[in-house]
């Protein structure tokens with residue numbers, strides 16, 4: 001099924017200048033992938049956002065604070081991408097919040113996205129209990145309450161039929177885990193059927209939008225770069241062996257695009273696609289990502305899903321219409337033997353082709369748990385075999401070889417820079 005046929009055009013149609021996107025769209029779509037990781041808690045982020053928004057509005061927060069509550073709720077567990085705390089979080093009372101690292105990680109990484117900075121502090125405190133921190137702002141306490149309500153709800157039964165039990169448990173923690181005024185606001189929904197029915201609706205997009213008009217940002221490529229670098233780190237920091245992968249692919253691809261004649265704006269767009277190319281890996285089991293040895297056939301099949309996930313996620317973001325092909329087709333080969341779409345040369349633009357080469361080049365030169373990174377000569381000879389077999393573009397490979405010193409220099413200095421950042425980041429976990 002060639003469902004993207006009409007969207008692919010031979011002369012790559014790049015974005016130009018700036019474009020409009022709302023903070024809500026970015027957070028809402030990113031939260032979809034965060035939920036891939038915890039298959040037992042489907043739509044957790046969308047549901048928590050719905051509950052938290054309803055409570056915040058009922059409690060009387062002003063519109064700008066409701067907006068931040070919704071956005072932070074949509075991203076509250078984003079730090080889970082780099083930890084394995086998922087199981088513990090399904091217990092109603094987790095105990096000591098200071099032992100949880102996912103809130104610190106999420107907050108730490110989000111600090112770097114200038115337009116999401118206000119969310120960082122809220123996310124850091126989203127497991128704080130009222131009795132331990134009675135003076136903190138309402139937003140994190142409301143998200144904590146909403147999060148615990150969602151944890152209590154059994155996904156196999158309609159929420160409406162669980163309302164009495166849920167409201168009893170929540171009431172019993174008023175003044176302890178939760179702020180009494182927030183509990184009071186929540187209890188106002190107890191007998192309002194629509195609240196429980198909306199909670200079980202599959203898509204919260206329209207429902208959440210009815211509460212508030214979200215800011216529309218006129219994001220330029222620099223803002224997008226900032227956001228996608230953050231996503232790149234989220235992907236890479238899951239495993240020490242790939243801690244610099246996305247940043248190196250992004251910069252290798254951008255350098256290749258420069259020598260392929262792309263203008264400066266287009267080079268930046270290639271770089272953005274590089275940061276995003278493995279975003280689908282966020283949906284892959286951390287066990288496979290961190291496995292200390294070669295993958296079995298089944299694990300490999302699981303890992304290969306990531307390219308489709310990249311495609312799936314980026315398709316939901318309208319702004320990435322062109323970037324998504326460069327990002328999502330990085331495992332496609334010119335002879336149709338790649339995956340997941342098995343596209344052939346006539347469907348793979350220069351941008352897609354150079355991304356594939358940048359990805360293979362980076363992967364081969366990286367250390368893996370079961371092998372050391374390859375030396376440059378061996379890497380290039382493997383790439384030459386790929387080109388001879390009709391899998392990758394010979395002209396782009398020639399460009400890589402001609403500029404190998406510059407590419408290696410950029411790659412090494414970025415590696416050192418990002419490793420320093422990664423080590424800093426690991427301190428957050430302690």
Ligand SMILES: [Fe+2]
Pocket residue numbers: 076077089102103126127
């Ligand atoms: Fe959490």
Ligand SMILES: [Fe+2]
Pocket residue numbers: 044048076077147
């Ligand atoms: Fe949560």
Ligand SMILES: [Fe+2]
Pocket residue numbers: 277278306330331359
């Ligand atoms: Fe990949």
